[in-house]
Amino acid sequence: MRREIELNGLKVFYHRVCEANNPKTAVLFLHGWGGSSSSWEPNISELKKHFDCIAIDLPGFGISDTPESVWGVAEYAEYINTFASALGIHKFVLVGKSFGGRVSLYYANKWPKTLLGLVLVAAAGVERPGIWTNMKVSVATLGKSLVKKVLPALEASIRQIFYDSTGVKRDESDYKWELKKIVTRTDLSEIARNINVPTLIVWGEDDNILPLGVGRKLHRLIKESQFTLIKGGHNAHIESTDDFNSIVLDYLAHL
Numbered sequence: 001m002r003r004e005i006e007l008n009g010l011k012v013f014y015h016r017v018c019e020a021n022n023p024k025t026a027v028l029f030l031h032g033w034g035g036s037s038s039s040w041e042p043n044i045s046e047l048k049k050h051f052d053c054i055a056i057d058l059p060g061f062g063i064s065d066t067p068e069s070v071w072g073v074a075e076y077a078e079y080i081n082t083f084a085s086a087l088g089i090h091k092f093v094l095v096g097k098s099f100g101g102r103v104s105l106y107y108a109n110k111w112p113k114t115l116l117g118l119v120l121v122a123a124a125g126v127e128r129p130g131i132w133t134n135m136k137v138s139v140a141t142l143g144k145s146l147v148k149k150v151l152p153a154l155e156a157s158i159r160q161i162f163y164d165s166t167g168v169k170r171d172e173s174d175y176k177w178e179l180k181k182i183v184t185r186t187d188l189s190e191i192a193r194n195i196n197v198p199t200l201i202v203w204g205e206d207d208n209i210l211p212l213g214v215g216r217k218l219h220r221l222i223k224e225s226q227f228t229l230i231k232g233g234h235n236a237h238i239e240s241t242d243d244f245n246s247i248v249l250d251y252l253a254h255l
Contacts, residue, residue, distance in 0.1 A: 020052075025093055025252075026089040037055035054087065073125075073182075076106075095118075096119070098121070098209070105123065105188045105191055117197060122203055122235075195223070202230060203227070203228070230244055
C-alpha cells in the first residue's frame with residue numbers, strides 16, 4: 001500500500017505491506033539510482049508473507065520531494081534514521097541496492113544497534129572511480145558553468161550535445177547530477193571496514209555497472225560477511241527473483 005509522510009519539511013512516499021499475522025521483523029528497502037520503491041515489488045511479493053516490508057522513494061527520487069540543497073550520503077542516512085523512527089521501527093533489517101547500498105553502508109556504521117541485519121545488493125561505495133570518470137565529471141562541471149555564463153539561452157541544447165559527445169549519462173534533474181558528483185567521490189571503504197552488523201552481500205555474476213571485484217572487496221572489508229553470486233547483471237535481484245528471494249529468506253531465518 002502506497003503511503004506518504006512528511007519529515008523535516010519533505011514529503012516522501014513509501015510502500016508498506018505485510019501478510020503475516022505476527023511478522024518476524026521489519027525489512028526496510030532502499031532502491032538504486034534509477035529506481036524507486038517499486039523496484040522491490042518482485043521481492044516484496046514473497047517476503048511480505050513473513051515480514052513487515054517497507055520500501056521508500058528516497059528524497060529526490062520516485063515521487064518524493066527533492067531536498068532544497070544537495071545531500072550527500074550522510075544526509076540520506078540521517079533521513080532514513082528519522083524515517084524509521086517515525087514509522088516506529090526501532091529494530092529492523094536494512095536492504096540496500098547500488099546507491100541505496102551506499103546509504104545503507106553509512107547507516108549500518110552509525111546506527112548499528114537499530115539493525116538486526118544488513119543486505120547489500122550490488123552496493124556502491126567502495127569502488128574507486130577511474131581517471132576517465134573523474135575527468136568527465138570535472139569537464140562536465142566546467143562545461144555547465146561556462147554555458148550558463150556565456151550562452152544561457154542555448155543551455156539545454158548545448159548540454160545535450162555535451163552529454164552525447166562525452167558519454168556522460170544525463171540525469172533527469174540538476175539535483176541528481178550534483179548528487180552524483182558528491183557521492184561518487186565519497187569512498188566508504190573505512191566505514192565498511194568498521195561494520196559489525198550481520199551482513200549478506202548479493203551480486204550479479206554479469207554486473208557491468210559495479211563489477212564483481214567491487215563485491216569481493218566489500219566482502220573482504222566487512223567482517224564475517226556472507227557473499228553470494230546469482231545470475232544476472234546490476235539488477236540481478238529482479239532478473240533472478242526466485243534465487244534472490246530464497247537467499248534472503250534463508251539469511252533472515254538465521255538472524
